[in-house]
Amino acid sequence: MALPRTLILGGARSGKSTRAEQLLAGHPDVLYVATGGDRGGDEDWAHRVDLHRSRRPASWRTAETCDLEAVLADRADGAPVLVDCLALWLTHVMDECDAWAEEGWHRGAEAAVLARCRALAEAWRATERQVVAVSNEVGMGVVPATAAGRRFRDTLGRLNMDVAEGSERVLLVVAGQVLTVKPVGV
Numbered sequence: 001m002a003l004p005r006t007l008i009l010g011g012a013r014s015g016k017s018t019r020a021e022q023l024l025a026g027h028p029d030v031l032y033v034a035t036g037g038d039r040g041g042d043e044d045w046a047h048r049v050d051l052h053r054s055r056r057p058a059s060w061r062t063a064e065t066c067d068l069e070a071v072l073a074d075r076a077d078g079a080p081v082l083v084d085c086l087a088l089w090l091t092h093v094m095d096e097c098d099a100w101a102e103e104g105w106h107r108g109a110e111a112a113v114l115a116r117c118r119a120l121a122e123a124w125r126a127t128e129r130q131v132v133a134v135s136n137e138v139g140m141g142v143v144p145a146t147a148a149g150r151r152f153r154d155t156l157g158r159l160n161m162d163v164a165e166g167s168e169r170v171l172l173v174v175a176g177q178v179l180t181v182k183p184v185g186v
Contacts, residue, residue, distance in 0.1 A: 004184050005124060007163050009137040010173035019173050020082050020132045021055055029079040030060045033071055035089040066092040069119050072127040079129075086135035086163065090117070090156050100148045110151075117159045125166035135160050137172065 006023060010016035024030045053062070061079070065071065066089050071081060083089075093116045094100060099109035124131070137160070138153045164170045170182035 004130065004168035005127065005166060006132045006169040006171065007160070007167045008132065008134050008171045008173060009160060009164075009181075010134075011137060011141065014173045015176035016134045016173040017084050018055065018176075019171065019178055020084065020134050023132050024080050024082055024130075025057075027080050028057070028059045030057075031071070031077065031079045031081045032056060032060050032062045033068065033081060033083045034062055034064045035066050035068070035083065035085060035092060036064075069123040072123040072129065072131065075128060077129075081127075081129050081131040083131065083133040086120075086133055086159060087138070087156055089120070090152065090159060093117075094152065094155075099151070102147055105151060113155060117155065117162065121159065121162035121166060124163050133163060135163070 006020075008016045008020050008023075056062075063071065068083060068089060071083075090113075093113055094109075097109040097112040097116070098104040099113050124133075136156065139157050144150045144153055164182065167182065169180075169184045172179045172181050
């Protein structure tokens with residue numbers, strides 16, 4: 001594969017989305033995959049979405065979807081892909097699988113969530129598209145106070161590891177500064 005798969009990790013408001021956009025700025029056609037949804041009526045969320053949209057070139061396309069496996073497998077659309085972000089994708093998957101409650105987790109939701117994460121990691125490794133994905137680095141923060149929060153953190157940590165393993169490049173953004181974790185070619 002000539003074009004790298006890049007994973008960009010960082011904390012909240014670290015600058016990771018801005019860096020992802022910069023990496024693809026030279027491409028007139030980019031498919032920007034927004035996984036966060038609209039969160040109906042949340043004005044703060046709507047403001048954040050508007051800020052992201054205002055930074056992107058008008059020629060870029062936006063797809064609001066969590067069907068990342070299909071996007072990554074699409075060979076007909078050769079445009080680079082920017083996925084923002086894997087943490088929001090996982091939130092959607094956990095909602096869909098009813099994985100937040102303890103009883104749901106132990107009655108099949110865990111297996112369903114992990115299967116979706118494996119499918120995404122496999123699609124990531126198999127894609128022929130240039131792709132940049134943004135995800136939250138959740139292993140450096142506060143230990144979540146709830147079991148559901150810890151499940152989310154642990155699952156996202158494993159997903160990030162699987163996607164990083166299938167990436168040619170991994171970057172960490174801290175306070176707007178980019179650190180190369182895995183350089184292209186290593």
